Amino acid sequence: MSETDNQGTIREINGPILTIQLPGIRNGEQVKIGNLGLYGEVIALKGEIALVQSYESTEGVKPGEQVFGLGKPLSVELGPGLLGSIFDGVQRPLDKVFLESGDHIGRGINLPALNRERTWHFVPEPGVAIGAMLSPGQLIGRVQETAIIEHRIMVPPNQSGELLELAPEGDYQLDDPIGRMQSADGKPHKLMLYQHWPVRSPRPYRRRDHGLSPLITGQRILDTFFPLLKGGKSAIPGPFGAGKTVLQQQIARWSNADIVIYVGCGERGNELVDVLETFPQLQDPYSGHKLMERTLLVANTSNMPVVAREASIYVGITMAEYYRDQGYDVVMLADSTSRWAEALREVSGRLGQMPVEDGYPAYLSSRLAAFYERAGRVETQTGAKGSVTLIGAVSPPGGDFSEPVTAHTKEIIQTFWALSKELADARHYPSIDWVGSFSEHVITAAQWWHQEISPDWAHRRKQALGLLARDAELSRIVNLVGPEALSSAQRWELEGAAMIKEGVLQQSALDPVDTFASPEKQFLLLDMVLMIFDRGSELIELGISVQELTDLPLMAKARRAKQTFSSDQCDKIRLLMEEFKQAFSKIRLEYAKFKEHTQ
Numbered sequence: 001m002s003e004t005d006n007q008g009t010i011r012e013i014n015g016p017i018l019t020i021q022l023p024g025i026r027n028g029e030q031v032k033i034g035n036l037g038l039y040g041e042v043i044a045l046k047g048e049i050a051l052v053q054s055y056e057s058t059e060g061v062k063p064g065e066q067v068f069g070l071g072k073p074l075s076v077e078l079g080p081g082l083l084g085s086i087f088d089g090v091q092r093p094l095d096k097v098f099l100e101s102g103d104h105i106g107r108g109i110n111l112p113a114l115n116r117e118r119t120w121h122f123v124p125e126p127g128v129a130i131g132a133m134l135s136p137g138q139l140i141g142r143v144q145e146t147a148i149i150e151h152r153i154m155v156p157p158n159q160s161g162e163l164l165e166l167a168p169e170g171d172y173q174l175d176d177p178i179g180r181m182q183s184a185d186g187k188p189h190k191l192m193l194y195q196h197w198p199v200r201s202p203r204p205y206r207r208r209d210h211g212l213s214p215l216i217t218g219q220r221i222l223d224t225f226f227p228l229l230k231g232g233k234s235a236i237p238g239p240f241g242a243g244k245t246v247l248q249q250q251i252a253r254w255s256n257a258d259i260v261i262y263v264g265c266g267e268r269g270n271e272l273v274d275v276l277e278t279f280p281q282l283q284d285p286y287s288g289h290k291l292m293e294r295t296l297l298v299a300n301t302s303n304m305p306v307v308a309r310e311a312s313i314y315v316g317i318t319m320a321e322y323y324r325d326q327g328y329d330v331v332m333l334a335d336s337t338s339r340w341a342e343a344l345r346e347v348s349g350r351l352g353q354m355p356v357e358d359g360y361p362a363y364l365s366s367r368l369a370a371f372y373e374r375a376g377r378v379e380t381q382t383g384a385k386g387s388v389t390l391i392g393a394v395s396p397p398g399g400d401f402s403e404p405v406t407a408h409t410k411e412i413i414q415t416f417w418a419l420s421k422e423l424a425d426a427r428h429y430p431s432i433d434w435v436g437s438f439s440e441h442v443i444t445a446a447q448w449w450h451q452e453i454s455p456d457w458a459h460r461r462k463q464a465l466g467l468l469a470r471d472a473e474l475s476r477i478v479n480l481v482g483p484e485a486l487s488s489a490q491r492w493e494l495e496g497a498a499m500i501k502e503g504v505l506q507q508s509a510l511d512p513v514d515t516f517a518s519p520e521k522q523f524l525l526l527d528m529v530l531m532i533f534d535r536g537s538e539l540i541e542l543g544i545s546v547q548e549l550t551d552l553p554l555m556a557k558a559r560r561a562k563q564t565f566s567s568d569q570c571d572k573i574r575l576l577m578e579e580f581k582q583a584f585s586k587i588r589l590e591y592a593k594f595k596e597h598t599q
């Protein structure tokens with residue numbers, strides 16, 4: 001449909017919300033607004049009068065200017081060239097936008113998301129023969145998108161039919177058709193290297209599957225204490241400055257997902273700049289290539305009004321689903337869902353809708369739930385397995401976790417990594433509070449750890465959390481009546497908890513060795529600390545003093561083991577554990593001799 005087929009006029013402008021009159025317009029349809037050609041989307045409709053939210057500032061636009069219906073909802077382009085790119089909230093490629101309009105991005109710029117000049121080497125799928133009946137989502141060929149990711153070219157999810165023609169192996173640009181098919185109603189369709197999909201509709205799959213394996217992030221507090229399964233949904237609420245950005249970068253960098261999508265949704269400009277500058281420098285620890293070869297970024301530019309944030313997380317999740325459909329495990333990080341919720345609040349306020357909690361509309365929780373619902377591990381239309389793991393950062397004002405966005409998110413997600421200001425102030429990083437955090441994936445994760453790493457994982461994890469809880473209780477007593485009130489066994493419990501905090505939970509993202517810990521190293525560090533605690537408890541019961549144990553030079557070695565031994569040096573941690581066992585046996589023997597003498 002051409003623009004002029006569907007034309008109307010602006011009646012009224014209220015910030016980013018416009019009232020337009022356009023016969024035949026549909027709800028959700030994209031429109032091009034005014035002389036500047038801004039892009040927007042219909043969000044409410046009554047007859048031929050529609051309310052439109054504009055993704056760009058409407059300053060200078062006048063009632064009476066023309067509007068064009070574009071005949072389709074906000075959609076994204078999905079094809080080779082997504083990886084390594086940085087898009088804005090409505091999938092415009094930021095590098096091209098900057099080239100076109102300089103640092104101060106102009107309005108009404110319309111650029112295709114994917115590069116049309118670049119050629120891709122297409123290899124048709126063996127066994128896909130002319131005359132075959134193609135099903136939705138079927139693989140018809142491959143393109144090496146980056147050195148590490150093969151892009152699987154699929155029939156669009158809503159199409160099927162007879163294959164009439166398929167291009168031979170060769171180099172093609174995105175606008176070169178690579179085949180033709182005919183649907184059951186006799187309509188011909190071109191097959192392209194890319195496809196479109198409306199961002200607000202989840203892409204279809206055959207069925208949902210249970211998550212089986214944990215997303216390994218290399219961060220001990222996450223993997224060992226509050227695991228998240230691939231295909232799961234999680235939130236990172238954190239007060240200002242508590243370490244959200246560093247944690248998300250650690251997840252993006254170290255998690256064992258195939259593809260990482262980071263959506264910077266309305267965070268402060270300098271933070272986005274930080275992300276945009278840092279990510280392209282990062283090295284992928286698994287492949288040795290640039291991290292951007294398996295990453296793509298979506299960033300709202302500072303000149304976009306608040307409503308553009310609303311679209312950006314849907315743009316991100318649709319691209320995530322597309323790689324899931326190719327059989328990949330995708331992690332999407334949304335930073336932050338609070339800013340996204342503020343966009344909902346702004347729009348609903350301008351629409352005059354009844355505010356409920358803190359000015360948010362009544363549909364806040366259902367929108368949040370619908371967004372997180374797009375996470376999951378699925379069997380794709382062709383029977384492959386793929387997953388989208390969704391991690392949303394939340395920035396509660398004043399660090400108050402009872403505010404609506406955090407509270408509703410908490411009910412939806414399965415893993416909650418709560419950052420704490422107190423821990424961050426004490427420079428305990430990652431500042432994840434073990435009391436306020438939870439994971440509903442522990443039982444399934446325990447099966448994986450049992451099979452892959454150690455049958456003792458679940459027991460050790462529980463023991464460590466028990467000791468941390470005792471630490472909180474005993475610290476209260478110390479605060480009330482002083483340390484003298486504690487027995488030796490209780491003081492040793494405090495020592496045990498301190499060892500867990502220092503030797504296991506604290507993990508510096510800046511330390512070259514400790515920035516990542518393999519599951520084996522994670523377990524060994526925990527096992528070592530708890531072995532020291534258990535054996536030490538036995539000695540204390542015999543009458544040996546806490547100080548004799550804490551004075552052992554080995555104790556400092558245990559605390560430092562995380563930084564001393566890399567994930568490839570797990571044997572050295574095992575040797576250290578042996579040294580401990582011998583040292584404790586020696587103390588026990590000497591003590592027995594001493595007892596014999598004194599009796």
Ligand SMILES: Nc1ncnc2c1ncn2[C@@H]1O[C@H](COP(=O)(O)OP(=O)(O)OP(=O)(O)O)[C@@H](O)[C@H]1O
Pocket residue numbers: 238239240241242243244245246247271429430431507508509510
């Ligand atoms: N895991 C970590 N290891 C070492 N240092 C850390 C870690 N996490 C955070 N830090 C320190 O804390 C500082 C603040 O972290 P960060 O920028 O991630 O905070 P934030 O919560 O994103 O802030 P904002 O509220 O502005 O989003 C970092 O510059 C770094 O020095």
